[in-house]
Every structure is written in C-alpha cells, then in structure tokens.
Amino acid sequence: MSASQSPFALLIAITQYKYPIQYRKLHSPTRDAEAVSQYLQEEIGATPSRIRKLYDSSATRKAIISELKYLARRKDIQKDDPIIIYYAGHGCEVKAPKGWDDAGEYIQALVPHDFNESNLDTALPDRTIGALLAKIAAAHGDNITVIFDCCHSGSITRGETSAAHGNIRGLGRLEGIISPQIDEEIWADVVENHRGLNPQQKHHHSSLRSHVLLAACSAKEEATEYSSGGAFTSALLKELYSVGHSQVTYAELIRRLPLIPGQNPQCEGHNAGRICFDSKPPVPKRQWFGIKTGTQNGRVFYKIEAGTAHGITEGAQFAVYPTQTPLPDEAPLVHVVASVVLPYQSIIKPMSGPPYLILTQKFAAQTRAGTKEDLRLFIPKNDKDNSSFKVVYDTLEAMSEVQVDQADPAPAPVITCTKKSKAELGVLLDGSRLFIEILDPLITVHGLTRLQYPLPRQIPLAASFLRAAAHYHRYLHRIQGTSGLLDDIKIEFTELASDGNGFCKPTGDNMIGAGVVDIPVKEGVFYGVKITNTSNKDLYPSVFFFNALDLSIDSVYECAAARTGKVDSPLPAKGCLTIGYGSGGSEPFDFCLSQDVEVSLLKFFIADRYVDMSHVAQRSAFEKRGGKEGEGLHGKEDAWCTTVVSVVQRRPTN
CATH class of the missing domain: 3.40.50.1460 (Rossmann fold)
Structure with missing residues (x-):
C-alpha cells in the first residue's frame, strides 16, 4: 500500500x-x-x-x-x-x-x-x-x-x-x-x-x-x-x-x-468480497468446499458441502487438495465427479486414482460445470475457415485447451448450436463487426435483441467475454421450485415516496404483473422491494440484478458472512425484508437509459439456511476478467427456491 x-x-x-x-x-x-x-x-x-x-x-x-x-x-x-x-x-x-x-x-x-x-x-x-x-x-x-x-x-x-x-x-x-x-x-x-x-x-x-x-x-x-x-x-x-x-x-x-x-x-456490506482495506475488486477466486464422509444403509460414501443451491448439478467435476491454499504448480490428489446432488450436499465419486483414498478433511474446487449448465451459442452455418466467424471458433478451441487456473472460478462450458431455437446467444455479422444476438425468450419478448457492444476480435478478450456470458446464463437459469417454499413468499416492487420524516416508504400498488415490472423511466423516481415470508421457517435471501444489455450481475442484497455460517436470518418466519427502504439497509433503485429499451432480471435466491452467494456477481462481460464422520446425507427437509421478476425500462411516451 x-x-x-x-x-x-x-x-x-x-x-x-x-x-x-x-x-x-x-x-x-x-x-x-x-x-x-x-x-x-x-x-x-x-x-x-x-x-x-x-x-x-x-x-x-x-x-x-x-x-x-x-x-x-x-x-x-x-x-x-x-x-x-x-x-x-x-x-x-x-x-x-x-x-x-x-x-x-x-x-x-x-x-x-x-x-x-x-x-x-x-x-x-x-x-x-x-x-x-x-x-x-x-x-x-x-x-x-x-x-x-x-x-x-x-x-x-x-x-x-x-x-x-x-x-x-x-x-x-x-x-x-x-x-x-x-x-x-x-x-x-x-x-x-x-x-x-x-x-x-x-x-x-x-x-x-x-x-x-x-x-x-x-x-x-x-x-x-x-x-x-x-x-x-x-x-x-x-x-x-x-x-x-x-x-x-x-x-x-x-x-x-x-x-x-x-x-x-x-x-x-456490499463490498464484503473486496480485499481488506482495499477499494479495488479482487480477482475472482475459486470456491472451496469441505469433504466429509457419510453413511447410508451401511454404505460409506464421500460428500461435499455444496448442492443445487450452490449451483452444483450432476456431472460437475472437482479437483481435491489437502488445503484451500495449494501451491500454483501443486497437482490435485484426485479428481471427483458429483453423482447425486441434493440442495446443500452432493455425493462425489473419484474419476481417477485409488477409490480408497481418504478424502475427509480435504477440500474440493470445482473445475467443470455439470449437466444443464452449458451456454448454448448459435453460430450461422458458414465455412469454419471463413474469416467472419474464425475468431469465434479459434476462441472456443483455445478455451477447451486452457488448463483451469486455481485462482479462477469454475467455468461453465460453451457449446455451439445449429438451431437458433435451442440457443441463449447467437453470433451476428453486422458489416465487418460481430455482435451478440440475444435469443433467450425471457428477454427478447420485451424487445431487446442484441447486446450493447460488438464481440472483441482478440482471442483472450473474446474468451473472457464467453466465460462471463456462460457464468451469467448459468445463474440466470438456475431454478428450483419443487420445495413448495415459493408458495410462502410474496414479492412486491413499488415506487417510493417520502414518509415526512426524511425517509422512504412505498406508495401505490405492487407493480409486478405476470412476473414483469414495466417502468417508464423518469428522473428522480425511486423504487424498492419487499419480500414477505408467510412460512414457519427462517429464510435467507440473496437478490441480484442481471443486466441483459451487458451481462453484468449486480448484487442487490446478500446475507452477512459469518465465521461458521451461522448467520442471523434477515427474513424470519412470518416476517419481511425490505430492500431500498426500511431496515434492509440498501439504496433504493433508480434507472437511466442508454437506449430506448433496457431489460434487467431481478432474481431472488431464497433458502432455509445460509448459502454463500458472493461468487455470483460480476462486472460487464465486455470487461476483461481476472480470473463430521458418520453423518448421513440429508436433504429431504431442505428447501430453497428461485424466482425472477423482469424489470423492463422504457423511454416514456409523450
């Protein structure tokens, strides 16, 4: 310093x-x-x-x-x-x-x-x-x-x-x-x-x-x-x-x-992920998960303390190390794969090495995303050597050959599609420049069809963009609605006004209709969110804005971090949490436009226990990225859910 x-x-x-x-x-x-x-x-x-x-x-x-x-x-x-x-x-x-x-x-x-x-x-x-x-x-x-x-x-x-x-x-x-x-x-x-x-x-x-x-x-x-x-x-x-x-x-x-x-x-704090006493954002780091043994029907197995709520799906791969701080050139003890995934835990099996290797008190870092996490990218039919799309193919090839660095978060893979209907993004040739076409109906239904900037022509920058795009779609489309928890959650999005004492209060009706908020953007108008929990469980929400124009993910609300994961519930049973006003402790939302229509997805991750979501937020995809024994496997009573509200911002009509 x-x-x-x-x-x-x-x-x-x-x-x-x-x-x-x-x-x-x-x-x-x-x-x-x-x-x-x-x-x-x-x-x-x-x-x-x-x-x-x-x-x-x-x-x-x-x-x-x-x-x-x-x-x-x-x-x-x-x-x-x-x-x-x-x-x-x-x-x-x-x-x-x-x-x-x-x-x-x-x-x-x-x-x-x-x-x-x-x-x-x-x-x-x-x-x-x-x-x-x-x-x-x-x-x-x-x-x-x-x-x-x-x-x-x-x-x-x-x-x-x-x-x-x-x-x-x-x-x-x-x-x-x-x-x-x-x-x-x-x-x-x-x-x-x-x-x-x-x-x-x-x-x-x-x-x-x-x-x-x-x-x-x-x-x-x-x-x-x-x-x-x-x-x-x-x-x-x-x-x-x-x-x-x-x-x-x-x-x-x-x-x-x-x-x-x-x-x-x-x-x-919003900046809890920063390096201590430093204003700069840290280079993204790999998440580490502890490994334990479990027993079920007399069978001993290994499990990691991560599941669907953490973004893990079947087939996810991990490298196992003795500590959370391996040396840069240190080889992993073994590679494992998630075979059964529950809300907060996953059974893992060795992919190589001796099956009897003792993995307890070791740590696993994800090296590859599992099934259903690929970013599907549409590239128009063309000669692979055609210079128009060559940078895309070269980038994908380079990404497949790169050894995942220990400091980088686990990348979600990118696969190409031959049909637009099956892809989230597409490559679009406009003159001499390549743009990214938005193909996700969750966004295109509101009139937004391409990203803000052209795709970089340099392979390192294009690879950085695609990794960020994969990360964006991985968490945007991560859903869970089978727990029944969503029935006990009410979400309100309202305009805010002064309460006469210098603070904000909601005014008017809930603006959410059929999962959409449509806002004619005006200067000086602010908004807030209220989450109501009607269940008998204490809940732990995390809320993010997914910007569909540049694929950034902004943290709106995250639970505190704690030494043991024992965190005060911000959304207690029969209680509520306000965001942008009241005791929630965050600023109200306001919007400004760089074009006629912009779309953001306000996504809520809600669980019945603390889940670290600090790895979800990211800058614009166009910015270069840094890159106990004997326990059984529990999951039947675990509950978590997600829901998305589309926030459509338009220039007001005269």
Whole structure:
C-alpha cells in the first residue's frame, strides 16, 4: 500500500463509564484499541497523525459525533483512501421511537462514556451512526471498514459475566424510549443528498454500500472480553497478522477466524468480497468446499458441502487438495465427479486414482460445470475457415485447451448450436463487426435483441467475454421450485415516496404483473422491494440484478458472512425484508437509459439456511476478467427456491 493510501483511523474505546454504579467497568477496550493502532502502523503503514483516538472520558457522545463529522470533511483524505473506524465498549438495544417505521420494533445503539439510562437520548442510535458513515462515504468513497467489538443482545442480564469470568460488552435491551427527533439534523440531510437512502441496517448501523462492517457476533449473541483483550478483536488481529490483509477478502477473513465460544463474528456490506482495506475488486477466486464422509444403509460414501443451491448439478467435476491454499504448480490428489446432488450436499465419486483414498478433511474446487449448465451459442452455418466467424471458433478451441487456473472460478462450458431455437446467444455479422444476438425468450419478448457492444476480435478478450456470458446464463437459469417454499413468499416492487420524516416508504400498488415490472423511466423516481415470508421457517435471501444489455450481475442484497455460517436470518418466519427502504439497509433503485429499451432480471435466491452467494456477481462481460464422520446425507427437509421478476425500462411516451 503506497504512502498516499496509508489508512486513516478513528479508534473509540471505553473501559470506564461516567456512571460506574450503573454500568460495569470493562476489562480491555483500550488495550484492544492500542493493539489495533499498533497493527495499522506496523502492517498497513498508518502514521500517528492519521490515527485519532477517543478513550474513556474523551469518548463522549458529542466527541464521537464530532470525530465522525471530521472524518467526512478532512481535506487530506483522498478518494478511496482506507478509513478504519473501530469501537470497543458497550452496546445496547432500545425500542424504536414512534414514527421510525423503517427501523423495526427495536433499534441498536452504541453506549458512549457519558450515557445515562435515565435519558436514552444519550445513546448513539444506529440511524445516527449510519448517516455519519454515509457522509464519510459521500466525501471520500466507500473504502471504509467498521469494526465493532460489542453486542446488543436482549438476552443479557445486568451485571452478568460470561464463561471463565469474562465480561460481556453489552447492556442488553433497555427500558424506555428515545426521542423521534434525536439527531434529525444529521440524518435528515443524508436522505436528501442520497436519494432516499435509509442509512441503517437491521443488524448494524448503515447502508450496505457505504462500508464493510466486521461485528463481534450475531444479533442475539454476546461479545465477550477478558483481561487480555476482547475475544473478537484478539482473534481478528491474530488472523490478520497471520494471513496478511492484502491476501484475503473481508468475508474470507471472518470465515478464517478461530472458533470463539458463543460468538459467530459477522461480515456485512456490499463490498464484503473486496480485499481488506482495499477499494479495488479482487480477482475472482475459486470456491472451496469441505469433504466429509457419510453413511447410508451401511454404505460409506464421500460428500461435499455444496448442492443445487450452490449451483452444483450432476456431472460437475472437482479437483481435491489437502488445503484451500495449494501451491500454483501443486497437482490435485484426485479428481471427483458429483453423482447425486441434493440442495446443500452432493455425493462425489473419484474419476481417477485409488477409490480408497481418504478424502475427509480435504477440500474440493470445482473445475467443470455439470449437466444443464452449458451456454448454448448459435453460430450461422458458414465455412469454419471463413474469416467472419474464425475468431469465434479459434476462441472456443483455445478455451477447451486452457488448463483451469486455481485462482479462477469454475467455468461453465460453451457449446455451439445449429438451431437458433435451442440457443441463449447467437453470433451476428453486422458489416465487418460481430455482435451478440440475444435469443433467450425471457428477454427478447420485451424487445431487446442484441447486446450493447460488438464481440472483441482478440482471442483472450473474446474468451473472457464467453466465460462471463456462460457464468451469467448459468445463474440466470438456475431454478428450483419443487420445495413448495415459493408458495410462502410474496414479492412486491413499488415506487417510493417520502414518509415526512426524511425517509422512504412505498406508495401505490405492487407493480409486478405476470412476473414483469414495466417502468417508464423518469428522473428522480425511486423504487424498492419487499419480500414477505408467510412460512414457519427462517429464510435467507440473496437478490441480484442481471443486466441483459451487458451481462453484468449486480448484487442487490446478500446475507452477512459469518465465521461458521451461522448467520442471523434477515427474513424470519412470518416476517419481511425490505430492500431500498426500511431496515434492509440498501439504496433504493433508480434507472437511466442508454437506449430506448433496457431489460434487467431481478432474481431472488431464497433458502432455509445460509448459502454463500458472493461468487455470483460480476462486472460487464465486455470487461476483461481476472480470473463430521458418520453423518448421513440429508436433504429431504431442505428447501430453497428461485424466482425472477423482469424489470423492463422504457423511454416514456409523450
């Protein structure tokens, strides 16, 4: 990291509170903050002048707000410079004030040094924190990392300590209410400047896009500390020192943490897939799946922890390695193929090598997609040596010969078709240029018939495009509707309006009709989505926009990443999740056109357990891409489903 990109940091740590009789003294927040400061200076090159500290009596409510405002207006911070905000101390939960309909029943807050329970307005609500973070992002970019070593759990009893005499960094759910107008001067103008953005999120303090949050535990768990330091901060720093911040994404970092009893650290944010403290998107990486043994009817078999919900189909091939970090030239132990695929698990069989090879505690990386995942490409009948289409044939031949690199995600194969009716895309000669014709009726029915740009003539660029196109169609057409879960899901797409308090609310009827939303695009009009779960199961949705014009896939909503996969359900039984307004924590949708008609597919992946979908999103296809033993096989009660809403954008007619 260059000197100009060395980080700016605000470290907040409260070991002693102003009212010690009410709020027990913590052991080690300032020790943790100093350890973070040391790491930032030694490993990332932060200078002392760029690290601001608020410890104990200096960490008042007024001072914390003032320092966050100062971060937003600092002139020496360049766009996308790393900004780290660290907090260690108590958190709490209070009933949402009247009129905060977007917040849910309860809100979460940080507990400043001068907090007094007789006046809950002395807490720092998530809405305020989120608005301040949004202002920092608006001024300096979204390379912001927020680390909270605290908890808000309603299960905490005042004065309680955790295992082995550790303290809990949280006050739990407090009685009373805060003022509906608290800090309105901070969050009201954020909404005005950010087109209706709600700066808060159900679990933690913000828009999903302004920053990445690393949290000590899930919403109902407790953050523990000992005299040596907070359990979360200690584990986080140990792993950062071990692996190096430039070698791991935020989500990977959280998953690599050692087991912390009673805590499942969480990673939230649109940019959770970025390299830590870096604004650049990472080179796509291979997904790794753990291997276990199973028994059924006395028969022992191997299974991977991935199934149809992860995009695996019968015939998918994997390379097996002893670790998730093989050397560049390391050969796999064996190649295996998926023979039986269930929602979250698949039986695998060796393709080569000894059948008795012990594969438990090994890791599998997909090397080839299975059946029903090919991108079907129509090429007009022509002499194969004709220069018009030669680049396409040469590219396909080159792709078939390339050894899949360990750093690349598993490619979906491309096959050619002689009939247009069986293909998703076709090659179209227009003058001297080759364009890609859209043949998928899901899209052509709305009048969109070709992609935005011509096919590159250089083989590496054409191959990159075809791999991206295959990835796009693989996930667009990945369907599951046999679980019955779809009957318990209601999806609404509505226009948004101001609620009179500076936040958005839905207005008008559900715009979805027969699976389509038809929008005459107008400037300044914004939209949101509501997913309602009428089932008795907690659900885990992931939502993506598939742009049919350039084959990009934009993440709209993804569940948080967690160390063990134990993630808070964002769509609880009999509950709902809003996207673009309310407590969902993401920006509202708005649209602009580059031509008369554009089509995007809003796709919902919904499962009854957490599924990592971080590998789905991609940039435009025209941009060059980087490239327990004894368990049985379970699946009968597993449920997941998909559904697609076509969002058609048109120029309004006069």
